[in-house]
Amino acid sequence: MEAYCSMKAQEVRKLIREQVITGQTSGMATGFTQANLVILKQEHALDFLLFCQRNPKSCPLLDVTEPGSYRPAKLAEGADIRSELPSYRIYRDGVLAEEVNDITDYWEDDMVGFLIGCSFTFEAPLLAGGIPIRHIEENRNVPMYKTNIACTKSGIFEGPTVVSMRPMKAQDAIRAIQITTRFPDVHGAPIHLGDPSLIGIDDVSAPDFGDAVTINEGEIPVFWACGVTPQAVAMQSKPSIMITHSPGCMFISDRKDSELSVL
Amino acid sequence: MEAYCSMKAQEVRKLIREQVITGQTSGMATGFTQANLVILKQEHALDFLLFCQRNPKSCPLLDVTEPGSYRPAKLAEGADIRSELPSYRIYRDGVLAEEVNDITDYWEDDMVGFLIGCSFTFEAPLLAGGIPIRHIEENRNVPMYKTNIACTKSGIFEGPTVVSMRPMKAQDAIRAIQITTRFPDVHGAPIHLGDPSLIGIDDVSAPDFGDAVTINEGEIPVFWACGVTPQAVAMQSKPSIMITHSPGCMFISDRKDSELSVL
Incomplete structure (x- = not known):
């Protein structure tokens, strides 16, 4: 490797x-x-x-x-x-x-x-910016969730937006928003942070794809739109x-x- | 007016x-x-x-x-x-x-x-970006708080960082981070968001300067470093x-x- x-x-x-x-x-x-x-x-x-x-x-x-x-x-x-x-x-x-x-x-x-x-494209600059990425630390796949945010339909294609989640300290979340904003072609800035239930995620410890990761006290879950969305859409x-x-x-x-x- | x-x-x-x-x-x-x-x-x-x-x-x-x-x-x-x-x-x-x-x-x-x-300088582009600003809606002064984030000392000048707070939906908070990042000369991006107690604010309904504002369910308090800091420092x-x-x-x-x- x-x-x-x-x-x-x-x-x-x-x-x-x-x-x-x-x-x-x-x-x-x-x-x-x-x-x-x-x-x-x-x-x-x-x-x-x-x-x-x-x-x-x-x-x-x-x-x-x-x-x-x-x-x-x-x-x-x-x-x-x-x-x-x-x-x-x-x-x-x-x-x-x-x-x-x-x-x-x-x-x-x-x-x-x-x-x-x-x-993956924006994880390298996040790490370079000193922001720890939990699923890398824990040697797991990033946790991904189906949300209640519907994609805009086109022909037969419709379904929920899937998000990836990275838990961070507030200061790191702010910096991560700045860094990922630079990369609009790889999902760009997050689409949500904080309370997972506000986007229809009932149990953050049970992702729909990938693996669960530890969320420490004082950390905020930060959610990015995810390229697994087309797979969820395909299924539907x-x-x-x-x-x-x-x-x-x-x-x-x-x-x-x-x-x-x-x- | x-x-x-x-x-x-x-x-x-x-x-x-x-x-x-x-x-x-x-x-x-x-x-x-x-x-x-x-x-x-x-x-x-x-x-x-x-x-x-x-x-x-x-x-x-x-x-x-x-x-x-x-x-x-x-x-x-x-x-x-x-x-x-x-x-x-x-x-x-x-x-x-x-x-x-x-x-x-x-x-x-x-x-x-x-x-x-x-x-004030970044509030205009926030409003132009469609982000409601609570203290303006409620016709109050922005709420400001002394934090437990110490300023870096210089000579006799030392004291806590004062922050201003604007409650927002998560999506607006993400957008507000992008917009205020453009304005490094007027405090720039927030320095904290979410749990106020993590930066030493015990009661968000009792600001040290300015007026309290309503925080609705599902909103996240977002904290910017504030130009009132020198006054807090002067007092100290x-x-x-x-x-x-x-x-x-x-x-x-x-x-x-x-x-x-x-x-």
């Missing part, structure tokens, strides 16, 4: 393609932006593109492939989204059907790939087929995190 | 000098930056300048007069800080001795004036003489609020 940190994105993607790496990508190819993946058939692509356009906090689009193409030209020319993520989830009619390491055999000529900004909207990355198993792009900072 | 809103700073200062206006300046000469005032004798000026330099969140300096001069050259050339604020407080040995409308007779040849940024540090503006009776400068935005 240590060795993967200092590799370039292209080198890590090669190891993923060769299935040397089949698990989470957090921390690999430090400085290179990682992205969430959603693949749909062309019949749903316009609706989904509109869904992202209408819900930019949870679905900030970094790249969309040409219909039929598995090349994310903007994020990494020549990369192949069919084999260069460690693990994929295949949803059929809204139900998780399979989890595989390569989707080349599942690719169809009318599929479109959507690459969506991921909060039931397209005939939708392929996503497995949680934490992201696409590592050739773009630098620093390029995504607007300040 | 309505008429004063649309006046230029110079016109309002004239009415103040003539003692037509002797009360609060909130909302007057809209768009022109208002400032807190502290006047000290030269023997304390270096220590106080260092105090401000070390405590920039509570004491952001907009202008300092030349020793002996009552002209704030940077904020309003030709203005006279001895007569162009509606009301002044005179502290002798840390005790409020008098409150007067003109300090020309109190001015000494070795006095120095310090003009310090005021949160007891210089032989210190003159300040009376609460809410500010110096209206020729500089525009918009000039103070770094973004």
Whole structure:
């Protein structure tokens, strides 16, 4: 793992393609932006593109492939989204059907790939800013929750906004708002802080995705819109087929995190 | 009052000098930056300048007069800080001795004036951003509290950081952090939010300065460092003489609020 940190994105993607790496990508190819993946058939692509356009906090689009193409030209020319993520989830009619390491055999000529900004990108500058991140300290996946904040509907796509949560001291929360505001393409500023029940989260110790983390006394839970939202939406909207990355198993792009900072 | 809103700073200062206006300046000469005032004798000026330099969140300096001069050259050339604020407080040995409308007779040849940024400057863009401000809605003075956050000492000057408090919904608090971050010279981002007891405020309904305001269910109190801090410090540090503006009776400068935005 240590060795993967200092590799370039292209080198890590090669190891993923060769299935040397089949698990989470957090921390690999430090400085290179990682992205969430959603693949749909062309019949749903316009609706989904509109869904992202209408819900930019949870679905900030970094790249969309040409219909039929598995090349994310903007994020990494020549990369192949069919084999260069460690693990994929295949949803059929809204139900998780399979989890595989390569989707080349599942690719169809009318599929479109959507690459969506991921909060991994802003965690590096948070850490660099001296803000501890609990789920990293506790070596867990970030806790994620379905909220009562409805996404704006587009065609068949509708559902709740999913948020990721990081507990912090108030001063760190204020600084984290400043830092993440610089990154509008990777969820930007939080959408809520404080009382979880105000956004429909009844039990903060029971996340819908990822793992629970410790919230210490005097800490405030801070909630960011999350790129897992499209998966929650897929489950609810039931397209005939939708392929996503497995949680934490992201696409590592050739773009630098620093390029995504607007300040 | 309505008429004063649309006046230029110079016109309002004239009415103040003539003692037509002797009360609060909130909302007057809209768009022109208002400032807190502290006047000290030269023997304390270096220590106080260092105090401000070390405590920039509570004491952001907009202008300092030349020793002996009552002209704030940077904020309003030709203005006279001895007569162009509606009301002044005179502290002798840390005790409020008098409150007067003109300090020309109190001015000494070795006095120095310090003009310090005021949160009035960021309230206009908050309102413009659609964020309700409770103390304005309730027609009260902003509530201010002494905290347990000690200022960094300089010479005789030491004491607690004073904060102003505005209760907000979480989403508005996040937006308010972004907006006020643009204004580092008028206290900038908040220094705390949430549980008041974490910064030593036992009873949020009993402010040390200003008036209490309603905090509705689901709202978070948000705390900004406050330009009243030097007054709290004066009381504790007891210089032989210190003159300040009376609460809410500010110096209206020729500089525009918009000039103070770094973004």
